[in-house]
Amino acid sequence: MLEIPCGAMKAIIYVVDSSDTDRLVIAKEEFHAILEEEELKGAVVLIFANKQDLPGALDDAAVAEALELHKIKNRQWAIFKTSALKGEGLFEGLDW
Template identity: 85%
Template structure:
């Protein structure tokens, strides 16, 4: 069974975070969406991201990161999001980052294609 896990990082989500564990069993992939224009909270996004990766049931999951809101002025590019999230620390799992603009549909299909191909190849 393949289940995708999407973690929105936005205000007001703190109260439902304990319920995320309900989705951990059998998860092969994590889809993590980052608001690239919210530079004030990128540190919080990093902390949440690394905390979720430490969960035992998610140790083998591959990671797809969407660096969203690329259409907004001042948005961090994929390299800057990679640095901010410290993705270079992910040594024992497959991951990829894609620049996206959800309102325009840009980058989403490319990321999902990577995820699908990686899962088919036995990456998760």
């Protein structure tokens, strides 16, 4: 997680290994715990579904479902498919 102060606004960047389906349950639990942190209330959330270059990696919709992003009602969020190795999707996410 990286917290970036954006003036009065805060952002959370959460990177998920889309190819490690066994750890998605842990990633979901940790993610929702972060959202409960008092100092991060109201922060916008950017999720990178990383390692899209690997075979068997879940797409952004499957990662969103695994992280239960549909339960986030009180803040803005977005998810982007990325490959840090190839540099794909990173700038699109940060531009958001």
